[in-house]
Amino acid sequence: MGDSWDGGSVRQTTRGRSAAPPRPRRADDSGPARPPRGGRAAARQAPQSQGRRSGRRPKPAARRKRLGRIALFTVSALILVVAGTGTWLWQHLNGNIHSVSIDDGANGKEKADAFGRTPINILVIGSDGRNNAADCRLGGGCGSASSTAGRNADVEMVVHVSADRSNATVMSVPRDTMTHVPACKDPDSGQSTPGYYGQINSALQYGPACQVTTVHQLTGVPIDHFVMLDFSGVVKMSDAVGGVSVCVSDNVYDTYSHLKLAKGPHTLKGEAALEFVRSRHGFGDGSDLGRTVSQHLFLSAMIRNFKSAGTLANPTKVYSLADAATKALTVDTGLGSVGKLIGLATALDKIPSKRMTFTTMQTAPDPSNADRVVVGSGAKSLFASIANDQSLSSGSDKKTASATPSATATAPASQIAVRVENGTTTRGRASVVASALIA
Known part of the structure; x- marks a missing residue:
């Protein structure tokens, strides 16, 4: 017995024996034959089973394949965009440097x-x-x-x-x-x-x-x-770096650099930071030697901000810092x-x-x-x-000690x-x- 799928109707032929009498046709029997008994669920299952028997790939597999191709193309496009943006940012930062x-x-x-x-x-x-x-x-x-x-x-x-x-x-x-x-x-x-x-x-x-x-x-x-x-x-x-934290033991007012700070801690940003590192008359004896101390305080505080997780773990801060540094610095x-x-x-x-x-x-x-x-x-x-x-610092590092030849020395x-x-x-x-x- 051979089965074929023809527009949704099933025709059966027999050889060597009498066939069952045909069902009387209705006035609208010129269209597709009525589905066999079993209702709509059976009608839905029939084409699926026929498709499997005839070797056709089920429709869900084809849909998954199409979705896979779309996802692949999307990821590839994103990689190209990210790579292109990264290259542009790298070139932009390099272009800032003098x-x-x-x-x-x-x-x-x-x-x-x-x-x-x-x-x-x-x-x-x-x-x-x-x-x-x-x-x-x-x-x-x-x-x-x-x-x-x-x-x-x-x-x-x-x-x-x-x-x-x-x-x-x-x-x-x-x-x-x-x-x-x-x-x-x-x-x-x-x-x-x-x-x-x-x-x-x-x-x-x-x-x-x-x-x-x-x-x-x-x-x-x-x-x-x-x-x-x-x-x-x-x-x-x-x-x-989000400002530099300093603390002064007394009120400070330098009429030359215009630095004005009340006693206590401060976070210096913008022009206040510049006034702090330029101040000579606000600290010490008013000479350049007094200014070097405040510059040391400022630089050490800035280094701590550089090394802090809050700065280096934030991509926005890192880019902002890199952009500012490459624009601000002249280097060899x-x-x-x-x-x-x-x-x-x-x-x-x-x-x-x-x-x-x-x-x-x-x-x-x-x-x-x-x-x-x-x-x-x-x-x-x-x-x-x-x-x-x-080194002028105190303390030791175990890694350094193990990697350096052991020696003792006494400085005069x-x-x-x-x-x-x-x-x-x-x-x-x-x-x-x-x-x-x-x-």
Whole structure:
């Protein structure tokens, strides 16, 4: 017996025996035959069973296949969109970075340790230039052409990251330090000098490379990278990390930087952050030496924000921070890409906060000018410690101890740096005590 599906009617033929008498046709029997007994459920099952017997794939399987193809195409499209967006963001961030070459061999090379690892030495520069409208507004004093000409290094910090990435030292070089500035030429402005004796911060007028070389010659510390921010850059960075937390022991009012803080804790953002790092008359004895302490407090607080989970775990904050940093920073070509800056950030992130030491180069009064300083007698020992990758922080790290050859050493008293801080309410006591100790 053969079965066939023909528009929903079933016809049966027999051979060798009498067939059952046909059913009388109704007036509308010219259309499809009435389904066999069993009702609508049987009618629905009949085509399904016929389809299985004839080898056809059930309709649900075909529908699943179509849905699978749609899902595949959708995921592929999403991958392309995400990849395209990521590439655009990467190129956008790279395009923000302004880099300057300093790799001329004049700034020395770091010494590798017993395992071939090398330290990282970076000069952080804070420029006081009023070379654009934003910096002119923030810095003030833009009434004449001479006030907007050139720039000086308001902030100079040598950041030393140890070869094993277990500790770091941040050493400030006071901007009022008198030293020999070498022969330099700024490739951007074309301004040049045959060399002179003057304030160390003035070397920036001849370009960042000149400032790096001047600090290297003064300290003997190899410097292969620099990072420079201007006034607006400090504002952008402080906003990007959500503000920087500080606490002052007394009311502060600096009529020069316009910093005004009540006694107690504060979260500094925008212009208030800039006023804090620029303040000289609000802290200490009103000199540049007092300002380095507040700059250390500000930088250490900003580093803690960088390393906090609230910043690094939030994609929006991370992008906002990266966008602000790449727009705010001028760097050397060795750091002139997002990938290289990420590598530096990764190295810094490995260092525990408690093993970051902030210090200031020892100074002595300049015999020729009471408003200037010269390198102090203990500074050479500090320079040697940094150049030789010796940690100034306390504490130890088990990983570092196991990876470093065991050795003991005793440093002579003349090579031990002592930092004096004012714990009283009388201004200038730290300088007086420090001078007495040196004497």
